[in-house]
Amino acid sequence: MSRIAALAPPYPPHIQAQFDRIMRGAPPLALFRVMAGHARAWEKFTAGSLLDRGPLPLRAREIVIDRTCALNACEYEWGVHVSVFAQGARLGAEEVRATVIGGADAPCWSAAERALIAAVDALHHRSTLSDAEFAAVKAHYDDDQILEIILLCGFYRTVSYLANGLALPLEDDAARFPVG
Known part of the structure; x- marks a missing residue:
């Protein structure tokens, strides 16, 4: 409850x-x-108008959301997104697991996805991007997409605060965090 x-x-x-x-x-x-x-x-x-598709491809969008929710220990929202969007985003079991366990250097990620995950991690831990982190993201994403990445991180951090702070029960059909 x-x-x-x-x-x-x-x-x-x-x-x-x-x-x-x-x-x-x-x-x-x-x-x-x-x-x-x-x-x-x-x-x-x-x-917040971030419940739509936006300028990022679905796969990148879901990596940002899943990683942000995982970093915030928000199994509720992570599980909903994995259950609803992982297949359409072409995120396999190894990639889904890597959004929770592992770093940006996991072998399942492309160069663009490594830059994306490193940016999400930096925003989560330091609330900023170094010049090198920004340049890495900029090598793969345009300005509209970079703004969307930052906005999604902030929005889903807020969603994580809401779900965790309200102690929302996990949705019955949602995925669960991987173990170990």
């Missing part, structure tokens, strides 16, 4: 319409139901 009660159905029509748009017909996640029960929090959460 979440520390703050989740909105229960039937949902107000405008909330149901938002759930339908975000979830594409699937039942709304606990995180969304908790946030939607509080108008200001829900408005601010959805105003």
Whole structure:
């Protein structure tokens, strides 16, 4: 049970319409139901506008999100993303595992993905990128994509704070962190 009660159905029509748009017909996640029960929090959460595809390819986007959630020990959101997006992002079992266990130098990653993961790690640990880290990312991603990477790291750190701070129960059909 979440520390703050989740909105229960039937949902107000405008909330149901938002759930339908975000979830594409699937039942709304606990995180969304908790946030939607509080108008200001829900408005601010959805105003982040990072729940869409954005300028990054799906694979890069999911690597950023999965790694950010893993670094924040947020099994809730990591598991949702792995379950929903890993296959479409062409993330195999070794890569999914490497988002949680291992560094940017894991052999499963391409040069662009190593730069991406190193950037996520740097932002998580130091809240900045060194000139070398920025140059490594810039070698593979354009300015719009780099801004999206930074925004996604911040947004999913916030999502991790929400899921962890609210002690959201793991979604039944979501993946679980790998062991060891």
